[in-house]
Amino acid sequence: MASLTGLLGSRRNGAGRPVHWTDIAAYAYLALGVVMMFAPVLWLVVSSFKTQSALLEFPPSFLPFAQAEVTVPGQPQPLPLFRATLPDGTVKELAQLRRIGLVAVMIDPADPSQQVRIAIDKREPVRRVALSTSNYTEPLRQLAFTTYLRNSVFVTVVATLITLLINSMAAYALAVYEFRGKAAASLAVIGTLMIPITIILVPVYLVVTKLGLVNSLWAVILPGAATPTGVFLLRQYMLTLPKDLIEAARMDKASEWQIYWRIVMPLTLPALAVLAIFSIMWRWNEFLWPLAVLTKTEVFTLQIGLNAFQGDLQTQWHYLLAMTVVTLIPVTLVFVFLQRFIATGIGSTGMK
Amino acid sequence: MADLKLTAARKSFGTIDVLHGIDLDVKDGEFVVFVGPSGCGKSTLLRMIAGLETLTSGEIFIDGARVTNLPASDRGLAMVFQSYALYPHMSVAKNMAFALENMGLKRAEIDARVTRAATMLRLTDYLDRKPKQLSGGQRQRVAIGRAIVRDPKIFLFDEPLSNLDAELRVATRKELAALHAEIGGTMIYVTHDQVEAMTLADRIVVLRAGRIEQIGRPLDLYNKPANLFVAGFIGSPRMNLLPATVLSAEGGSLRLRIGAAELVVPRAAAAAAPGAAVTVGIRPEHIAVVPEHGTLDVTVDLVEHLGGETFIYAAAKDLPQITLRCDGQTPSSRGEAISIRFSPDHLHLFDATGAAIARP
Numbered sequence: 001m002a003s004l005t006g007l008l009g010s011r012r013n014g015a016g017r018p019v020h021w022t023d024i025a026a027y028a029y030l031a032l033g034v035v036m037m038f039a040p041v042l043w044l045v046v047s048s049f050k051t052q053s054a055l056l057e058f059p060p061s062f063l064p065f066a067q068a069e070v071t072v073p074g075q076p077q078p079l080p081l082f083r084a085t086l087p088d089g090t091v092k093e094l095a096q097l098r099r100i101g102l103v104a105v106m107i108d109p110a111d112p113s114q115q116v117r118i119a120i121d122k123r124e125p126v127r128r129v130a131l132s133t134s135n136y137t138e139p140l141r142q143l144a145f146t147t148y149l150r151n152s153v154f155v156t157v158v159a160t161l162i163t164l165l166i167n168s169m170a171a172y173a174l175a176v177y178e179f180r181g182k183a184a185a186s187l188a189v190i191g192t193l194m195i196p197i198t199i200i201l202v203p204v205y206l207v208v209t210k211l212g213l214v215n216s217l218w219a220v221i222l223p224g225a226a227t228p229t230g231v232f233l234l235r236q237y238m239l240t241l242p243k244d245l246i247e248a249a250r251m252d253k254a255s256e257w258q259i260y261w262r263i264v265m266p267l268t269l270p271a272l273a274v275l276a277i278f279s280i281m282w283r284w285n286e287f288l289w290p291l292a293v294l295t296k297t298e299v300f301t302l303q304i305g306l307n308a309f310q311g312d313l314q315t316q317w318h319y320l321l322a323m324t325v326v327t328l329i330p331v332t333l334v335f336v337f338l339q340r341f342i343a344t345g346i347g348s349t350g351m352k
Numbered sequence: 353m354a355d356l357k358l359t360a361a362r363k364s365f366g367t368i369d370v371l372h373g374i375d376l377d378v379k380d381g382e383f384v385v386f387v388g389p390s391g392c393g394k395s396t397l398l399r400m401i402a403g404l405e406t407l408t409s410g411e412i413f414i415d416g417a418r419v420t421n422l423p424a425s426d427r428g429l430a431m432v433f434q435s436y437a438l439y440p441h442m443s444v445a446k447n448m449a450f451a452l453e454n455m456g457l458k459r460a461e462i463d464a465r466v467t468r469a470a471t472m473l474r475l476t477d478y479l480d481r482k483p484k485q486l487s488g489g490q491r492q493r494v495a496i497g498r499a500i501v502r503d504p505k506i507f508l509f510d511e512p513l514s515n516l517d518a519e520l521r522v523a524t525r526k527e528l529a530a531l532h533a534e535i536g537g538t539m540i541y542v543t544h545d546q547v548e549a550m551t552l553a554d555r556i557v558v559l560r561a562g563r564i565e566q567i568g569r570p571l572d573l574y575n576k577p578a579n580l581f582v583a584g585f586i587g588s589p590r591m592n593l594l595p596a597t598v599l600s601a602e603g604g605s606l607r608l609r610i611g612a613a614e615l616v617v618p619r620a621a622a623a624a625a626p627g628a629a630v631t632v633g634i635r636p637e638h639i640a641v642v643p644e645h646g647t648l649d650v651t652v653d654l655v656e657h658l659g660g661e662t663f664i665y666a667a668a669k670d671l672p673q674i675t676l677r678c679d680g681q682t683p684s685s686r687g688e689a690i691s692i693r694f695s696p697d698h699l700h701l702f703d704a705t706g707a708a709i710a711r712p
Binding site for chain 2: 242244245247248249250251252253254255258262263266267
């Protein structure tokens with residue numbers, strides 16, 4: 001917090017100096033950046049609390065409004081509240097009992113015996129800010145959301161662990177050992193970065209089918225476990241470890257496994273954290289490949305589950321938006337807790 | 353504790369020969385120092401003994417057993433690296449225990465050994481600290497402790513003091529000497545600092561460009577350098593090396609022209625033909641300032657008063673700068689003309705190839 005106030009208080013000519021026009025320009029530019037980055041997310045969160053009808057209305061409102069309702073004695077259900085202009089010119093809040101054509105039958109909540117008939121263009125709905133929390137509770141109750149969540153968590157955690165283990169082993173070999181064809185092997189690993197997943201989708205699908213893995217979460221986990229990005233990132237980091245440490249371990253009678261597991265892995269922790277973050281984000285947001293190999297709802301991941309809200313004829317936007325917010329939460333938390341590693345990772349690899 | 357033998361050990365990196373056939377015997381319990389300028393191959397030689405570099409040809413024996421192709425981990429040696437190479441994520445105790453765990457020792461035995469080494473090196477208060485939290489000298493001691501706990505056959509030191517400041521270097525040097533006296537292991541020590549070599553070694557191996565120039569006890573190297581390189585390398589300030597021409601050879605002694613003067617060198621082992629170019633070597637402490645009729649007349653360039661001793665740097669016609677060391681405080685000043693005398697009993701003479709032909 002202190003650093004934030006320090007940042008906001010910093011001026012071009014040092015603290016305490018008059019504000020220079022470049023300060024204003026800089027803050028305006030930064031503010032624009034903040035708006036550009038956060039407006040869509042904010043819009044998503046706010047919209048996720050709107051009702052289906054509020055989402056479709058035009059012009060759209062920023063806050064989630066809903067029509068106010070009142071319970072009128074003698075009426076079994078709550079009635080919608082309107083601000084009505086009566087024939088004598090007075091304005092009064094009345095509940096609508098029913099509507100027939102262009103005429104509405106209104107009732108005064110304070111005095112239910114009084115009924116008034118007015119034209120519908122003489123009344124406008126009373127709207128209050130209301131969070132439509134049912135957007136969240138309904139799908140969580142009705143859909144197999146917890147199943148999707150469990151599947152997504154399983155895929156993300158297991159795939160990340162396997163990725164870290166396999167990639168670090170490959171990186172260790174490429175960083176520590178001297179062998180014929182080492183450069184070629186490194187190049188081949190990096191070269192696979194140029195092949196987009198859409199190209200290998202069909203062949204990999206065929207392999208997965210032959211292995212009988214379709215509709216199993218392992219079909220999502222295994223094909224992407226070894227990532228060239230991860231191998232490259234870890235190798236580059238391991239290259240910066242002092243060679244003396246590995247030689248000291250050799251002198252200390254450590255086996256190759258012990259050098260890898262007890263010396264190199266702990267020292268590669270910052271890079272492993274970066275890769276873990278990337279892997280979690282990739283796996284959590286992965287869509288195309290799971291969509292291809294998962295066809296039964298009980299093995300759906302969250303992203304595929306969300307897709308179910310989008311039908312051919314109708315999209316249930318209110319549910320879709322609410323569940324999108326829910327799926328964003330874990331990734332956001334990962335960011336909050338591991339952001340310093342992300343900065344290191346981007347700084348050292350140029351990736352994001 | 354073990355002896356070490358190298359026979360015709362060679363090393364090439366690609367087409368570049370780094371070591372041209374090293375033969376060396378290190379006795380059990382001996383402290384041997386490899387010394388030489390940067391790039392002379394001394395570290396490579398040490399790493400070959402350690403097993404961290406392979407030999408291009410030749411053999412290495414430890415305690416009579418051939419270990420030439422044995423991996424580093426199986427040779428039973430311990431090494432202290434120039435960078436210390438402490439494991440940064442482990443505490444001091446863990447650093448020292450790592451090798452013992454790898455050897456499969458019991459926990460009680462490991463703890464006992466670590467405690468003993470820590471006591472010996474005054475590290476008991478720091479056992480739970482990480483290397484990052486230690487000073488340079490303490491890190492150095494941990495690195496040594498990591499070697500001691502192993503109870504290795506041979507200790508290898510790769511320029512262990514070069515990252516310390518001058519004061520600490522002197523202190524640690526003394527501690528190392530005391531350590532060797534206490535545990536008495538075979539130690540091989542690499543340095544480019546001839547003072548470290550002189551003070552620590554039982555025997556010094558002087559290397560240059562991948563060859564051994566001379567092996568001997570420190571004072572033997574100082575008193576009787578076998579060649580020009582060793583003469584110039586051992587001793588600080590270095591020996592005065594002055595070009596001269598042979599005038600005549602009479603009965604085992606040589607008469608030389610040196611600058612504007614003449615000089616007679618007794619006991620010249622090999623006769624040199626008149627007219628041959630030679631090099632006269634004389635240490636700064638073997639030159640005296642005399643009132644008149646010295647060997648040479650020189651002009652004082654610079655005087656350094658250190659209190660207990662005085663260094664005079666003097667210029668003579670057609671000769672390189674000459675360094676004199678005088679005991680006590682000699683009154684002398686820049687520009688002064690003085691006469692100096694070379695002690696005839698301490699003259700070295702080297703032929704055109706650099707080999708010594710006359711020694712004290």
